[in-house]
Amino acid sequence: MRESWDSRERIAGRAGRVTGQANTSGDAAAPPPVGADLRISVNGAWHALTVDTRESLLDTLRDRLGLTGAKKGCDHGQCGACTVLIDGRRVLSCLTLTVSLDDESVTTVEGLGLPGAPHPLQRAFVEHDALQCGFCTPGQICSAVGVLAEAAEGRPSLVTHRDRAHPGGSAEPVITGALPLDEEEIRERMSGNLCRCGAYPGILAAIAEAARAGEGAR
Amino acid sequence: MTQTARGTGSDLGVGAGVPRPDGLLKVTGEFAYSSDLYLADMLWGATLRSPHPSAWIRAVDVGPALAMPGVHAVLTHEDVPGERFYGLEHKDQPVLAIDQVRYQGEPVAIVAADHPETARRAADAIVVTYEPREAVTDPRRALFDPGCPKVGPEGNLVRHQPVRVGTVPPTAEVVVTGEYEVGMQDQAFLGPESGLAVPAEDGGVELFVATQWLHVDQDQIAPCLGLPKDKVRLALAGVGGAFGAREDLSMQVHACMLALRTGRPVKFVYGREESFFGHVHRHPARMRYEHGATREGRLVYVKAEIVLDGGAYRSSSPAVVGNAASLGVGPYEVDNIHIDAYGAYTNNPPCGAMRGFGAVQACYAYESQMDRLAEACGLDPVEIRVRNAVSQGSRMATGQVIDSPAPLAGMLRELAAMPLPGSSCSPDLRALPGGVAQTTHGEGVRRGVGYGVGIKNICFSEGFDDYSTARVRVELLGDEPHILVHTAAAEVGQGLVTVQAQIARTELAELADLGAARVTVAPADTSVGSAGSSSASRQSYVTGGAVRAACVAVRERLAALRAEHPGLGPAELLRAHGPVEETREYRHRPTHPMDPLTGQGDSHVQLALCVHRAVVDVDVDLGLVKVVELAAVQDVGKILNPPALEGQIHGGSAQGLGLALMEEIQVRDGRVLNPSFTDYLIPTILDMPPMRLSILENPDPAAPYGLRGAGEPPTLSSTPAIAAAVRAASGLALPRVPIRPQDIALAPAAPAR
Numbered sequence: 014m015r016e017s018w019d020s021r022e023r024i025a026g027r028a029g030r031v032t033g034q035a036n037t038s039g040d041a042a043a044p045p046p047v048g049a050d051l052r053i054s055v056n057g058a059w060h061a062l063t064v065d066t067r068e069s070l071l072d073t074l075r076d077r078l079g080l081t082g083a084k085k086g087c088d089h090g091q092c093g094a095c096t097v098l099i100d101g102r103r104v105l106s107c108l109t110l111t112v113s114l115d116d117e118s119v120t121t122v123e124g125l126g127l128p129g130a131p132h133p134l135q136r137a138f139v140e141h142d143a144l145q146c147g148f149c150t151p152g153q154i155c156s157a158v159g160v161l162a163e164a165a166e167g168r169p170s171l172v173t174h175r176d177r178a179h180p181g182g183s184a185e186p187v188i189t190g191a192l193p194l195d196e197e198e199i200r201e202r203m204s205g206n207l208c209r210c211g212a213y214p215g216i217l218a219a220i221a222e223a224a225r226a227g228e229g230a231r
Numbered sequence: 232m233t234q235t236a237r238g239t240g241s242d243l244g245v246g247a248g249v250p251r252p253d254g255l256l257k258v259t260g261e262f263a264y265s266s267d268l269y270l271a272d273m274l275w276g277a278t279l280r281s282p283h284p285s286a287w288i289r290a291v292d293v294g295p296a297l298a299m300p301g302v303h304a305v306l307t308h309e310d311v312p313g314e315r316f317y318g319l320e321h322k323d324q325p326v327l328a329i330d331q332v333r334y335q336g337e338p339v340a341i342v343a344a345d346h347p348e349t350a351r352r353a354a355d356a357i358v359v360t361y362e363p364r365e366a367v368t369d370p371r372r373a374l375f376d377p378g379c380p381k382v383g384p385e386g387n388l389v390r391h392q393p394v395r396v397g398t399v400p401p402t403a404e405v406v407v408t409g410e411y412e413v414g415m416q417d418q419a420f421l422g423p424e425s426g427l428a429v430p431a432e433d434g435g436v437e438l439f440v441a442t443q444w445l446h447v448d449q450d451q452i453a454p455c456l457g458l459p460k461d462k463v464r465l466a467l468a469g470v471g472g473a474f475g476a477r478e479d480l481s482m483q484v485h486a487c488m489l490a491l492r493t494g495r496p497v498k499f500v501y502g503r504e505e506s507f508f509g510h511v512h513r514h515p516a517r518m519r520y521e522h523g524a525t526r527e528g529r530l531v532y533v534k535a536e537i538v539l540d541g542g543a544y545r546s547s548s549p550a551v552v553g554n555a556a557s558l559g560v561g562p563y564e565v566d567n568i569h570i571d572a573y574g575a576y577t578n579n580p581p582c583g584a585m586r587g588f589g590a591v592q593a594c595y596a597y598e599s600q601m602d603r604l605a606e607a608c609g610l611d612p613v614e615i616r617v618r619n620a621v622s623q624g625s626r627m628a629t630g631q632v633i634d635s636p637a638p639l640a641g642m643l644r645e646l647a648a649m650p651l652p653g654s655s656c657s658p659d660l661r662a663l664p665g666g667v668a669q670t671t672h673g674e675g676v677r678r679g680v681g682y683g684v685g686i687k688n689i690c691f692s693e694g695f696d697d698y699s700t701a702r703v704r705v706e707l708l709g710d711e712p713h714i715l716v717h718t719a720a721a722e723v724g725q726g727l728v729t730v731q732a733q734i735a736r737t738e739l740a741e742l743a744d745l746g747a748a749r750v751t752v753a754p755a756d757t758s759v760g761s762a763g764s765s766s767a768s769r770q771s772y773v774t775g776g777a778v779r780a781a782c783v784a785v786r787e788r789l790a791a792l793r794a795e796h797p798g799l800g801p802a803e804l805l806r807a808h809g810p811v812e813e814t815r816e817y818r819h820r821p822t823h824p825m826d827p828l829t830g831q832g833d834s835h836v837q838l839a840l841c842v843h844r845a846v847v848d849v850d851v852d853l854g855l856v857k858v859v860e861l862a863a864v865q866d867v868g869k870i871l872n873p874p875a876l877e878g879q880i881h882g883g884s885a886q887g888l889g890l891a892l893m894e895e896i897q898v899r900d901g902r903v904l905n906p907s908f909t910d911y912l913i914p915t916i917l918d919m920p921p922m923r924l925s926i927l928e929n930p931d932p933a934a935p936y937g938l939r940g941a942g943e944p945p946t947l948s949s950t951p952a953i954a955a956a957v958r959a960a961s962g963l964a965l966p967r968v969p970i971r972p973q974d975i976a977l978a979p980a981a982p983a984r
Contacts, residue, residue: 081263084421123260127261141874144724145882147724151258197661200917201666209472211886212878
């Protein structure tokens with residue numbers, strides 16, 4: 014379906030250059046692209062793909078699998094709009110090379126729920142009006158699902174109180190069971206997802222509600 | 232993206248907290264943004280941009296790009312089929328640079344290729360021979376130095392708007408002066424400029440694009456393509472934020488040119504770095520103010536010079552200058568006013584619309600002055616504002632009388648009476664400025680409280696023919712009454728689709744109360760008349776007014792039918808007579824130009840007030856600021872949708888916080904130094920404090936439902952409130968926003984106040 018992507022095979026050379034500067038170097042000197050075969054599960058469906066080893070997971074999702082829920086807000090890991098889950102952990106798909114995901118399971122916002130059967134966090138985002146333009150929302154929601162799972166597993170964050178994260182003064186953080194998600198915890202853990210519309214109060218309320226209800230960490 | 236919701240008029244009508252009809256699509260990833268569009272045979276566009284802020288173009292060689300496999304077209308200004316210039320108010324901007332570039336990032340050539348990377352590389356392969364020339368980067372020099380090179384077509388002055396009221400006495404009992412600066416803010420919407428142009432069988436083109444105003448895009452695109460307007464059809468694609476940055480064209484003409492040339496659909500998506508060069512920014516401003524007052528703190532006179540740097544092209548600079556001038560003293564009663572507001576052409580990045588345009592910059596300066604005046608008079612910052620506050624019946628600087636409620640003094644008293652957050656004497660590092668990155672134990676942390684007041688004009692001003700069009704159709708679908716609302720108004724996240732449906736339910740409650748009547752807000756496109764821009768906080772007012780008017784017309788038609796057939800209910804009438812459809816244009820009351828010499832005139836439709844209180848903790852040693860709480864009181868006339876309204880106040884406040892403390896496009900010698908989210912910082916959820924809101928409903932009798940536009944006012948007052956709070960905590964003068972850590976930590980030892 015995404016046949017245009019195959020033209021990547023014909024492209025040799027380096028990543029894009031600074032805007033407006035003529036490319037005077039010889040592309041012929043650049044190494045040819047390298048393809049890799051892999052198997053990847055996306056939202057429960059397995060795909061056998063041959064990918065360019067330089068291809069990001071975000072481009073694979075959007076341009077090859079037609080899953081445009083994850084957004085390209087910056088392509089540099091700065092905005093969080095591309096956040097997806099790999100085996101339940103949140104990652105920035107724009108900074109993740111697809112070739113590294115052989116036999117892995119990816120969940121995107123489309124895999125969490127559907128308009129007719131939304132995930133509890135998706136429902137909470139609508140109920141708390143935790144979005145305006147909505148461009149950051151798929152990333153916010155995937156990130157929030159990851160946050161609830163991290164807390165349920167007892168993974169401390171930077172703001173987790175020392176006595177919880179380091180019982181007995183241990184040097185390394187220790188996982189001691191589920192952590193409560195108070196406002197500081199949610200803010201800290203969600204701080205990698207920008208929302209330019211400033212819907213943060215709604216985002217906070219939506220995640221807090223899901224945390225209270227004990228749902229969403231799946 | 233058709234949105235349909237079910238329910239009755241009463242619980243889903245005007246004033247109800249109706250959820251967004253597009254919300255479920257947005258939270259499940261199903262909503263199609265402009266960057267998500269795809270056609271099987273589409274090509275990808277890319278743009279070659281100038282690396283120089285000012286240069287002659289001596290030669291352009293597209294040969295190396297054309298020779299690359301996969302490249303379908305490479306176009307320059309010579310390939311523009313029609314007019315080669317465009318612009319919102321004045322056609323001064325070339326579609327593609329002609330012999331000269333006037334800012335860094337100006338488009339020089341465009342490419343269509345079968346892969347985005349191929350297109351980018353082909354653009355890089357174009358060889359342009361530039362001869363750099365002196366860049367004009369100081370707006371004061373551009374305006375006032377006769378020897379300065381000319382950037383604009385007729386010089387460097389975009390607009391000079393004076394305001395002259397009374398006489399300005401040479402002195403008053405208390406005089407305070409200040410020079411203030413506002414940095415260049417970026418709208419930084421998260422969804423970059425993007426769209427898809429599809430050649431049509433009739434020789435025209437269809438463009439699916441994220442924009443704020445479909446018809447003004449169409450008005451600009453069609454002449455450049457040499458096509459009649461009816462052959463350039465636009466439809467709104469999903470918009471990933473706007474905030475003013477989508478009012479000007481970006482990729483629109485380029486995509487259409489390439490689609491028409493290649494006969495293939497062409498998609499453009501800017502990357503983040505390119506986006507910083509792809510749209511206008513908020514005008515940086517330098518402002519000199521002098522306030523004279525009595526010892527009791529009553530204003531006697533205000534003198535101001537406001538210089539706004541418009542960059543290389545005109546865009547909406549004239550309106551920005553008009554706002555800065557007409558609102559330049561703020562919502563205060565002053566008998567003697569002498570303001571000169573200027574917009575300048577320079578070789579800096581072009582500036583135009585951003586939330587609160589022109590009013591934001593002036594608000595920061597006049598509110599800073601009010602704080603200085605309070606101190607000079609020994610008054611509390613709230614008290615000095617109350618003593619000078621406008622109210623209904625007051626005269627603005629333009630001579631315009633405020634003819635609807637403006638309860639500013641009461642708003643300030645309510646704000647000041649709100650409880651303050653608890654103190655910061657916590658040993659918890661997480662609560663300190665800098666959070667867990669703090670390297671001290673908070674020894675240098677000081678609490679500060681500040682106030683800010685803002686007034687913003689709602690809708691388009693200065694005689695603009697500002698209107699919206701709505702088509703409303705009632706028909707039976709599946710034997711159920713169905714209401715279809717169709718406008719060209721851009722939903723950009725503000726919740727307009729929700730409000731349109733709410734208005735239809737309220738106005739056609741009789742149908743809605745049938746229990747199952749559905750309301751659909753049709754996708755916005757140019758097959759219906761213009762709705763005007765989603766800017767200037769105007770869409771609820773103007774498009775809301777148009778939807779209401781069309782619904783009323785439909786209601787009257789139905790009533791007439793019922794009178795003819797008294798035995799029939801609404802559904803039976805529709806069954807017997809077919810659909811009822813009415814289209815209405817809605818205009819707000821006319822406005823008038825500002826007098827070019829005195830600035831006098833009833834130039835504004837409506838004025839909206841918002842007041843903010845900021846509480847901050849400042850680490851005066853490290854220069855770190857934490858906004859502990861923002862409180863706001865805003866009069867919106869009538870609440871149409873409570874959560875959507877609160878979202879606007881939250882969002883506007885957040886962007887004002889960004890301008891106060893974080894956000895600046897840094898430009899040196901005409902070059903942008905920080906075009907990325909690593910170096911251009913916007914507030915995160917950690918930066919956004921809890922907010923305390925009080926929303927007043929004092930109706931404006933001239934407006935639909937009494938509403939007052941609400942999106943922009945909170946963007947004005949939050950910035951000076953935060954700056955004042957940081958001054959209160961640090962004792963520093965801080966005459967510039969954004970306030971940077973070094974402005975605090977490295978300030979000269981003796982505080983300036």
